[in-house]
Amino acid sequence: MSHQFVPVNWNRRKRIYDLCVWVGIVAYIVIFVSVTNVRFQGEASITPVIVLMRAFATCGFLMLTIILCIGPLARIDKRFLPLLYNRRHFGVSFFLVALIHAGLAIFWYHSFGPINPIVSVVTSGGDYQSLSGFPFQLFGLLALLVFFVMAATSHDYWNAVLGSSWKSLHVMVYPGYMLLVLHVGFGAMQEDYTGILPGMLYASVILVGGLHLYSALFASKAQITLETLENWVRVGNWQDIENDHAITVSVGDDERVAIFRYDHNKLCAVSNVCQHQNGPLGEGRVIDGCITCPWHGYQYRPEDGCSPPPFTEKIETYQLKLEDNVVFLNPDPLPAGTSRPVTEIR
Amino acid sequence: MKDQERDTFFVGYLDMPAALRRFYTPLTILLFGVSGLIGFGIASMQSSTGAASWQTESSETLSGLLMVDPYPVLHRLDPANPDQVESILLVNQGKFSAEAYARPYHNRMVSVTGFPITRGGWTMLEVTAADSIFEDQSGKSAADVEIEKNVTAKSLGVVTLNGEIADSKCFLGVMKPGEGSVHKACAEVCLIGGIPSMLVVRDGDGRKYGYILTLPDGSSASTALSGRAADKVGVTGELMQKGDLIYIKISPDGLRG
Numbered sequence: 001m002s003h004q005f006v007p008v009n010w011n012r013r014k015r016i017y018d019l020c021v022w023v024g025i026v027a028y029i030v031i032f033v034s035v036t037n038v039r040f041q042g043e044a045s046i047t048p049v050i051v052l053m054r055a056f057a058t059c060g061f062l063m064l065t066i067i068l069c070i071g072p073l074a075r076i077d078k079r080f081l082p083l084l085y086n087r088r089h090f091g092v093s094f095f096l097v098a099l100i101h102a103g104l105a106i107f108w109y110h111s112f113g114p115i116n117p118i119v120s121v122v123t124s125g126g127d128y129q130s131l132s133g134f135p136f137q138l139f140g141l142l143a144l145l146v147f148f149v150m151a152a153t154s155h156d157y158w159n160a161v162l163g164s165s166w167k168s169l170h171v172m173v174y175p176g177y178m179l180l181v182l183h184v185g186f187g188a189m190q191e192d193y194t195g196i197l198p199g200m201l202y203a204s205v206i207l208v209g210g211l212h213l214y215s216a217l218f219a220s221k222a223q224i225t226l227e228t229l230e231n232w233v234r235v236g237n238w239q240d241i242e243n244d245h246a247i248t249v250s251v252g253d254d255e256r257v258a259i260f261r262y263d264h265n266k267l268c269a270v271s272n273v274c275q276h277q278n279g280p281l282g283e284g285r286v287i288d289g290c291i292t293c294p295w296h297g298y299q300y301r302p303e304d305g306c307s308p309p310p311f312t313e314k315i316e317t318y319q320l321k322l323e324d325n326v327v328f329l330n331p332d333p334l335p336a337g338t339s340r341p342v343t344e345i346r
Numbered sequence: 347m348k349d350q351e352r353d354t355f356f357v358g359y360l361d362m363p364a365a366l367r368r369f370y371t372p373l374t375i376l377l378f379g380v381s382g383l384i385g386f387g388i389a390s391m392q393s394s395t396g397a398a399s400w401q402t403e404s405s406e407t408l409s410g411l412l413m414v415d416p417y418p419v420l421h422r423l424d425p426a427n428p429d430q431v432e433s434i435l436l437v438n439q440g441k442f443s444a445e446a447y448a449r450p451y452h453n454r455m456v457s458v459t460g461f462p463i464t465r466g467g468w469t470m471l472e473v474t475a476a477d478s479i480f481e482d483q484s485g486k487s488a489a490d491v492e493i494e495k496n497v498t499a500k501s502l503g504v505v506t507l508n509g510e511i512a513d514s515k516c517f518l519g520v521m522k523p524g525e526g527s528v529h530k531a532c533a534e535v536c537l538i539g540g541i542p543s544m545l546v547v548r549d550g551d552g553r554k555y556g557y558i559l560t561l562p563d564g565s566s567a568s569t570a571l572s573g574r575a576a577d578k579v580g581v582t583g584e585l586m587q588k589g590d591l592i593y594i595k596i597s598p599d600g601l602r603g
Contacts, residue, residue, distance in 0.1 A: 109531050113440060
């Protein structure tokens with residue numbers, strides 16, 4: 001967790017994850033290049049740099065599509081959470097693939113001429129006054145800048161330094177994706193007479209958009225409507241909460257509370273937001289006596305919302321009371337790390 | 347909590363539950379398979395760029411009459427058909443014209459060493475240094491006289507053709523594909539660098555024909571057309587033949603689209 005920062009935070013699971021990602025990347029590039037070289041030979045061969053440029057471009061787009069599907073898939077089916085666990089390494093790998101594509105394009109199309117290659121990327125290749133002729137390179141360059149900022153700030157160090165801004169910054173993946181869609185739409189798609197690139201682009205947009213929409217509807221169905229009685233809100237029967245699990249309730253516009261049952265007869269309420277990356281604690285479990293985040297395994301003690309030593313994260317806690325098997329929640333949060341009496345089921 | 351109770355709850359630093367392992371083995375294979383199929387599909391459905399080559403490993407030395415009119419061209423008797431003249435465009439390395447190297451030898455018999463670029467009946471020579479061109483001191487032969495007779499510009503009438511504005515170096519084989527909107531920025535830089543501009547016209551069967559473009563006064567159109575690189579345009583102008591090269595001298599207001 002947070003007691004020290006290392007350049008790359010690896011463990012066995014992350015190494016397996018990264019190995020799969022990079023084996024996938026290498027296999028994709030090898031397949032793409034081999035198929036191209038078998039199909040187009042001799043004087044009909046496609047320039048090797050252009051083959052590589054296309055291979056890295058399509059590989060990167062496929063990677064970003066998968067990355068954007070992981071979040072909603074994990075909300076719909078918890079079995080996809082392990083994909084989310086190391087998504088940042090997947091994202092950085094995607095950035096490196098995109099960077100290789102951009103480097104090849106700048107090297108091959110914009111270099112060796114009378115204009116500075118970077119100036120050429122910005123100034124050449126299109127008509128800024130025309131929608132159909134708008135230079136697609138600019139969309140690609142802007143997308144690359146967005147993904148660079150995200151990759152550069154992906155480390156936990158930046159997560160800790162930037163605080164809540166980190167999440168807002170990393171939501172930029174969606175504008176980045178849209179820029180990439182425009183980059184392909186105004187660029188390579190214009191030259192594709194086979195229909196495969198438009199097909200890939202539309203499939204990606206429909207898949208990413210559809211999964212996000214479906215997961216949003218799925219999450220809204222899981223919301224619990226609360227009945228307010230004086231300063232307490234009625235949550236429901238404690239027997240509806242599975243042991244070592246939680247239910248999540250909304251108490252304000254943006255505020256969600258996770259109510260856990262653990263040790264079979266104890267109840268506690270904490271903020272639903274993990275201090276690490278805003279993971280949904282209510283979808284976590286109690287493991288070894290600690291509330292455990294489903295995203296990266298960050299842990300908090302149920303009694304006070306503090307991470308066990310040597311870790312230092314703290315989350316807000318809430319007061320509960322039990323009347324005739326019905327759980328009531330005080331929606332006013334206590335300061336992060338505040339201890340309060342454990343609610344016991346008798 | 348016992349492992350069997352954790353069912354499918356994943357914590358990265360703990361052992362993966364057996365149910366999740368059973369889920370991820372086929373999922374990983376499926377993801378690899380689908381990704382491989384996508385790569386296979388996209389790669390196999392790429393369009394052909396046609397037969398063209400850029401010989402970068404061994405240079406050739408060709409002799410003939412060098413003219414810069416407006417682009418550097420070496421005219422020689424076609425080795426396969428000595429009754430005809432073969433006209434070879436000269437370009438510099440990278441995205442630059444060879445005019446600076448060729449200009450001192452305008453209208454002289456020379457030998458030029460460079461790397462051949464070929465597509466169909468076209469040949470271009472990439473000249474890499476000023477000393478790649480040297481004047482032939484042996485005097486004018488009968489063959490040289492024959493060449494001079496055949497390189498006088500002949501008008502073939504006024505035409506209107508629809509096609510794409512390209513830079514001839516990339517189109518003829520340095521880049522495959524060396525045309526189209528993805529290649530637009532490269533073509534633009536090439537044309538700014540003085541590479542001869544060309545109108546690439548496709549017939550109904552997809553065969554491509556190239557026409558060298560000049561301005562109405564016969565000067566290079568490359569810089570003037572750089573902003574229109576890769577655009578699909580209609581060109582009206584006087585069709586001219588010099589050697590075996592076909593030019594279009596674009597009429598004033600002769601560019602549409």
